[in-house]
Amino acid sequence: MTDTIDTIHAVRAEFDTAFTWDYEQSRAGLVKLYEKAKTSQWNATADLDWTVDVDPEKVGQELGGGGTLRFQALAEAEDSPVRHFGDAEWRTVSIELQKSLLSQFMHGEQGALLCTARIVETVPWIDAKYYAATQVMDEARHVEVFARYLSEKLGTQYGINENLKGILDDILRDPRWDIAYLGMQIMVEGLALAAFGMMHQITTEPLLKKLLRYVMSDEARHVAFGVLSLQEYYAGLSGPELRERQEFAFEVARRLQRRFAHTEMWARMGVDPDAIYRTMDRVQPPAQRMFQQLLFSKIVPNCKKLGLLDTADGWLRERFTEIGVIEFEDWVDTSSEFSELDEVARDREAAGA
Ligand SMILES: [Fe+2]
Ligand SMILES: [Fe+2]
Structure with missing residues (x-):
């Protein structure tokens, strides 16, 4: 593979790379997480069985089933761009949807x-x-497993979704160190989890199944890292500074929602993605x-745990109420979930290692 204009996407950014001369390990939560991360490393080549035969159609039917249902409901609508779809087309949708979804996971992992x-440089x-x-090592492994699964087992990789690309570019362009955390660790990774x-x-x-189980046990740690770090930092920010973070988080959330319309898949199926958006909204x-x-x-x-939900103006609480997701506020946050999700340790214990 050559590095042509099509394979490289550059994001220009200006930010401070921060040295610290304070080497004392004073943040107990982060120390614990770091120790956990060192013993929970796994090897995608050795710990997963890549010899299994995968039937993309079966994977698509199982997983795409739910996804396809979401779109099949659009067929009934007047002027629906998928009105003419029959069984064969919907079968293709269920397979392609899966490839598209896993491709976006792969691109998100690279993000x-x-x-x-x-974050290593700026925090x-x-x-x-x-x-x-x-975490840098964890994420390299995640890109590796999704890329390998797509190319070896499903046979197709989709390009990055425009909404996801916009989010990743905005996060990487921003010079504030906490924005990389908020955008990636809390929003993108929270949704991925x-x-x-x-x-x-x-x-x-x-x-x-095993690949997802292993990736998830890493991801739970990652989100916990975001929550632990930002909780401390956000406790010291002013009202207007917090409001900027709330607006950023909400904007990312809206664009993440958009990405599940799977425009790149519809384009490949010969359907106008904008028509899908319009019908879905209606x-x-x-x-x-x-x-x-x-x-x-x-x-x-997780936003609640960071103190972003209950600021004096209640801005983010109002937005989450409007889009009907505020009911999740008291669900378990991810700052403690990572120990329950440590599948790698569990497997090693079972194997007597
Ligand atoms: Fe990851
Ligand atoms: Fe992650």
């Missing part, structure tokens, strides 16, 4: 790789630099609403 490399605390360094969870529950394909099928809401099940409690 996480670059954002955590950025002022030594404990956070140590921890973020372990919820999406991986749903997918892991549904699929019976053994390689994908019809709002219940399965679609439920799916999108569930994606917020980690984001909302």
